Amino acid sequence: MSDVTQLIHDYLRHNKKFPHVFCAGCGHGIVLGSLIRSVHALGLSKDDVALVAGIGCSGRIAAYVDFNTVHTTHGRALTFATGIKMANPQLKVITVMGDGDAFSIGGNHLIHAARKNIGVTVLVLNNFIYGMTGGQCSSTTPLGAVSQTSPYGQLEKSFDIVKLTSAAGANGVSRGTVFHVNTLDRLIREAIMRPGFNLVEILTPCHTQYGRKNKFKSAVDMYKWLRSNAIPVEKYEKLKPEEREERIPIGTFVQNDAPGLEELYAQVRTAQCAKERKQ
């Protein structure tokens, strides 16, 4: 068995979970692979990881992989994850959400989780669209893009996930794509190991619901688009403003090592319990 096959064999659940629900050309499987490689490379055991997912295509990832997995309600993955992390800070709590999940219905939870700096790793699988629900526009659908609910072109501006999360106070914010897999592996590894709230925005194509309606002839064209438009943030910053259009910076945007909320809380509790014993 090759190393990759061996890893898949070790981490996936083999009873009754396959074939998976993802369409041909979908990037979600690449994210799952990247997540498994990251966890493996960090030497974490399967019991160390709690994988909490939202609803939709990205939410289904949780069922396939042999961690402690929770498939939650739409937009609420972070609230479940917060509970799990506070109750058991030893766990590496990772959430997987789509763009609609994380920033439309779950937007409030996301900015507050970032503000609280709760020690959760967040992977936002951004494909600019509600995939499983049937291709309606989300809060990251680009201006002018066609979807089931913006048939004449999206009129609303889209969220810049990186800027929004950075402003909310997250410890770590980065962006990767499913085309740049080695970078993605690194970003996820760093996000898991950094304390506090860490978010990785992952650009992943949805050809079925987004690409084919928006001038991408095939799924491959979407990967080519990612390849030619995404550039490392260090390079991006050296570009002139007019060169920046259409370009997507990838890499790490914010990295702090402030202690997570669960750590601060444990300190308070230790102090209070000590006082209590004295009395």
Next chain:
Amino acid sequence: MANAPKRKRTEIFALGNEAVVEGALFAGCSFYAGYPITPSSEVMEIMAARLPRTENGVFIQMEDEIASMGAVIGGSLAGRKAMTATSGPGFSLMQENLGYACMAEVPLVIVNVMRGGPSTGLPTSPAQGDVQQARWGTHGDHPIIVLSAADVPECLEMTITAFNFAEKYRTPVILLLDEITAHTREKITLPHEKDYEIFNRLVPSMPPEWYKPFEETVRGVPPMPPIGSGYRFHVTGLTHDDMGFPTQRPDEVKAIIERLHRKIDQFFYDIQLTQEYDTDDAEIVVIAYGSVARSAQLAVSQARAAGVKAGLLKLKTLFPFPKAPVVTLARKARAIIVPEMNMGQISREVKRVNNGLTRVRTLNRIDGQIITPSQILKAIQQV
């Protein structure tokens, strides 16, 4: 300080909301997530002060009630006895995740200190308007346990009972209080550890590879390990098979939904708690719950003093509805009176199980005022 006597308070003068906290901590609650809302906020405030002073206590204020409910489910999955408290509007926000907790069989306790509604309604006035919301607020068919308390000592007792039921039956339990009970101060006796039996959820003892998280068992309640303890399994709100994986196969769908119902149905005798006063020879029976039951108790004794054979059936469990004691009394009584601070949410249940056995009279008040003993007494004398 070593020689200082250890503080020992066995009796305290407590708010209903404070008694809830005492009950919860006694039952082993170590996780609270919530969002403040009148008239339940004291539960949260006292938890915020108390939990960090306990060994493993976790308190977190969330951004809204939806998040609170999510966090409580997460806390429970990670092995804690978890709780939140809210009032009507917040309770509405919790409903989706409450349904999730029913489906995924996550034990937890929700205290709803009811206020007048609909909408923002009467934030600081008593009402009992969320009874049917507690039963039917979420979507889909599932059983649920709803408890109530009439006075401050009962707030403590019923909170312990709520945790016990949640753990025993691996299900969310709702404790409905009204503003009067929650904001009344009365003397309570803090329980000694021998006073109540405390139930903890069943955890699996088999090797992890044999474990089925949603397996059929004799009691209908599968064991539940905390996340991270070596038993890795999938939790979902989707209809799932016994391993927790989504399924649409009719036989598997039927099996899980039926088990959810059966695990509550077959223990009616354990869950349906009521208390009877002067009902042995009662011709007129008052059925009441919450603070109204206290008014009713006084009214019944006044009626007795005036020579009317009246009795009281106090409901401590609202759902599953205690059919048996109601039917037994309906067979004997000339009339049943159901006073409540809503338009008839429990009298609807009483009429359903009464099914023509006797006369059922309702007594409703929805102006944010309490139902007084004299009002109930008048109703007793009229029938």
